[in-house]
Amino acid sequence: MTEYVGTATPVGSAYVARTPGVNVSSATVRSDMVALERDGYLVQPHTSAGRIPTDKGYRFFVDHLAPAGILGTPQRQRVKRFFDRVHGEMEDMLERASTLLSELTPYAAVVVSPSHGSATVRSVQLVSLAPRLVLLVVVLSDGAVEKRTLELDEGLSEEELGRLSTRLVQGLVGCDLDGAAELVPDAGGASSTFLESVGRALHEIARAEESDQVYLGGPSRLAEAFDAVETVRSVLSILEQQLVVVTLLRDVLDRGLSVAIGTEHGFEPLASCAVVVAPVSVGDNETGAVGLLGPTRMNYPQALAAAHVVSSELSERMNDAFGHHRGGDRGGH
Amino acid sequence: MTEYVGTATPVGSAYVARTPGVNVSSATVRSDMVALERDGYLVQPHTSAGRIPTDKGYRFFVDHLAPAGILGTPQRQRVKRFFDRVHGEMEDMLERASTLLSELTPYAAVVVSPSHGSATVRSVQLVSLAPRLVLLVVVLSDGAVEKRTLELDEGLSEEELGRLSTRLVQGLVGCDLDGAAELVPDAGGASSTFLESVGRALHEIARAEESDQVYLGGPSRLAEAFDAVETVRSVLSILEQQLVVVTLLRDVLDRGLSVAIGTEHGFEPLASCAVVVAPVSVGDNETGAVGLLGPTRMNYPQALAAAHVVSSELSERMNDAFGHHRGGDRGGH
DNA sequence: ACTGGCAGTCGGTAGAATCAAGTGCCAGTT
DNA sequence: AACTGGCACTTGATTCTACCGACTGCCAGT
Known part of the structure; x- marks a missing residue:
């Protein structure tokens, strides 16, 4: 029943009951809903409007019943084409990857370049x-x-x-x-x-x-994702502070999460946002990251799929280029 | 009388008449206003609301009676401090200059790096x-x-x-x-x-x-400047296309303008914006530019002043570093 | 050339009435 | 025990109306 959480916004019992695959009446749905609301997975913005998921609800959704996101074929092709064609240098690739990622989804993308920590x-x-x-x-x-x-x-x-x-x-x-x-x-x-x-x-x-480089892709996506101009402004102004972004992403990754919903990352000003992260590992340590930033009501399967594809492609490319000669062998003499 | 165009939004005759320095009654102001409206400098959004300037009105304002903008002392100090402290490389300086410029004004800033044309x-x-x-x-x-x-x-x-x-x-x-x-x-x-x-x-x-590098500063300023989220989105998505930005700025400069209001630059999607530009010249050719992007009702004196200060400081710094050995002397042998 | 006065025009706002979506609950059915 | 249909009720949205206030245009008077 809760499968229908992930999709849209305020949804009522009748709509759910009408959904194919749900063969119960609206009344039944209603009683289930009160249970879910009691447990904190749903709220109704006001009496008698549909219910919307809480952050906790989204969390349950991504953890337990996210339908292993798959990118549409056109999008997969887009990624493939992109990575077939990359030719320039790393900085270039990362910059353009951030744009790519934002175009695969309706959200703003962030790419944090792996730090050069142990480079000589x-x-x-x-x-x-x-x-x-x-x-x-x-x-x-x-x-x-x-x-x-x-x-x-x-x-x-x-x-x-x-x-x-x-x-x-x-x-x-x-x-x-x-x-x-x-x-x-x-x-x-x-x-x-x-x-x-x-x-x-x-x-x-x-x-x-x-200090790691941050690339921001598709900021205009934020203006699509949020409809309050004030929210757009505040989120944008946060993204302008690159250090904050790096810290945020790294923090989420360190806690073993790939999704941070609402207040889960302790960062107050982004309480109305969700962040999807995927690590970019070069060699054996994960130092870079790609991220997607959107409203808490985002399409998590899609976002996760997109982030993972891009992050793993990036990792691969970067290992191809510089990774394999990390642990010992370093050139010919 | 028209001095009062530059400041705010819809303004009525009574307000103008009350303004210190205007020693005529509202009726007089009204009759002047009909004249100005007939000539296309003002419009009233609807009968019986104040008048607001047209693009043509703003144009007249900046051309004929702009009160030679002066930056506030705190802002001048900010600029001074910034340029005293710059130490890194050019790319760095330009990037940070775009942020600086956006912070000196409530508008989004753009910096286009001078192209390396004749470099050897x-x-x-x-x-x-x-x-x-x-x-x-x-x-x-x-x-x-x-x-x-x-x-x-x-x-x-x-x-x-x-x-x-x-x-x-x-x-x-x-x-x-x-x-x-x-x-x-x-x-x-x-x-x-x-x-x-x-x-x-x-x-x-x-x-x-x-291909010249473009640095975008303070995109969040756009969300302050416009209150329709759709406008913000479309302007942002234009700024994402760096080539368009470069072309736009260069085009405005080529036409000898330092301000393009509304549709003056032939670029439809930015019809609700005004652009303030100032060239950054290194050596003897102007190839770079700084720009400010805001609503047509922007504070032109302020924007012009800010853009000019930053552009000339940038030019100076870049000439100090690389310009003086352009026309002949090139290193020691 | 300017002014005060006055009627007229509209947009914006407040309040009332209506609408529609959705709920909670309950008695009834399987 | 689980589910259903029915029903009364709540409440945000929408529409309508009346009204207010901000302006304007115009005109007769200095």
């Missing part, structure tokens, strides 16, 4: 841009590239830069970022103030790499 | 990530760094990569991207299929560099 330095290069301007380019073992401009007091010749680059590469390859940052100033010598600024830059980079 | 290749590097995985890292003269992963059929040793890198650097530094992409396959020799893929990657990069 693979290359360090100094490139002169202008007389007193040098660009520090760092390549990490997971394929991430970071750069930072350095301003110098005295000019440095190309050769000096080349020498320094070589020295840095030799000294730092294989370290993790923090280690590298610590190491640099010691490599000292002639232009040590310059090396100090390299060290600072490396620290900055290390910090930047820690 | 400054460095090319091949970094091995895994046995058959190589990362191509290209540094451009304007400080942009692009990367692309290449999958190989056969493994290449570090030394071979090093040799290739050196060869590429020597051959390509100073070319623009397209030139470089053309040049590569010719440098041929042993592993020419590999070089071909490098060439393809360079082409991709060249294409990627052409």
Whole structure:
């Protein structure tokens, strides 16, 4: 009987009784409903309107009788096409994946990039841009590239830069970022103030790499999902704070959930929302995530299916690219 | 008399007459208003409600009697602090500038990064990530760094990569991207299929560099500015299409405008919006832009002031960093 | 050229009446 | 014991009406 919770909004006993598959009269449905309401799975917004599920009701639905969501074939094809065609770099893929996900569903999508935690330095290069301007380019073992401009007091010749680059590469390859940052100033010598600024830059980079990138897909979907403009505004303004989003998703995942309904994540301002999450794992640890954000009355099977497809495809792609050489083997020498 | 157009919404003759500085009676105001309405500067939504300005009215306002907007001191300080503190890279700065701009006003902000048009290749590097995985890292003269992963059929040793890198650097530094992409396959020799893929990657990069990056700041501001949720949705969904945004802004700038009200930009879906734009010029050509998007009844002086401050500060910063070595001098050798 | 006065127009709001959906309960049936 | 049909009742939505208030247009008067 409760199967009919997941679909729509305020629904009355007569409607349920009329539904094919339910061969009882509205009166019976009614008495069941009072039971469900007593137990907190349903509420009626006001006497004599249909009942709507409570958060608890949705929770029961997703836990016990969610009809293992399946994506429609057109949507499956869309996903397939997308992942067949991805060509660019990871950042690009994640960004576009967030859009994809939002287009597979009527909800807003979020993608949190896996953090580079254990990545090591693979290359360090100094490139002169202008007389007193040098660009520090760092390549990490997971394929991430970071750069930072350095301003110098005295000019440095190309050769000096080349020498320094070589020295840095030799000294730092294989370290993790923090280690590298610590190491640099010691490599000292002639232009040590310059090396100090390299060290600072490396620290900055290390910090930047820690903070995960968040990609927001299809924010306009929020304006479809909620009809109170004020709700839209507040949810949007929360999504603008990327840190909050990351924390939220990670928190939900850490608690072993893939769905957080209403107040289940302890985050007050999103009480009218539900969040569907799926981890993106690269190597053996789950550090990234994809998420969907919609009203509590969302289509959970669909959302779960979409999130899972995208997250697993993403994981696969990322492992193909960078994952398999994590646990030991790392290139040829 | 018309000074009172810019401020609020439906306003009647009595209100205007009461306004300090207007020493005429409501009857006089009324007769002036019929004139203004006849000429198309005002409309009344229905008989006997106040009048509201038409797009033409707003246009007249911004063109002829906009009270040269000045930012409040707290806001000026905010801008100052922001630009004193910027430290990261350009992308970062632009992204955060879009947020800043949206926070200086109650409108959504857009920042379009200056395109790298005439940038030349400054460095090319091949970094091995895994046995058959190589990362191509290209540094451009304007400080942009692009990367692309290449999958190989056969493994290449570090030394071979090093040799290739050196060869590429020597051959390509100073070319623009397209030139470089053309040049590569010719440098041929042993592993020419590999070089071909490098060439393809360079082409991709060249294409990627052409398409300007768009940063959207404070989308939630749209939900404040419009009270019809449907409007919010449609405007948001337009902002999701970055290409449209770029085209729109550029088009407005090309027509020598800094404000486009209602249908002035020929873009139907944004007929209920006004756009305020300011160019960001690096070197001598204006290629970037900042913009504000709000309802036609926006506070134009404020918006203009904010956009101008941010755009000029951005221009300055970007010229400091990369602009001054554009027209000739390019580094030390 | 401006003003005060006055009739007229409408949109918005409050209140009453009506409607329709849905409930709770109960006696009756299987 | 479970289910059903019937019925009185509640209550949010809808519609209608009357009314109020905010304006306007116009005009005669300074």
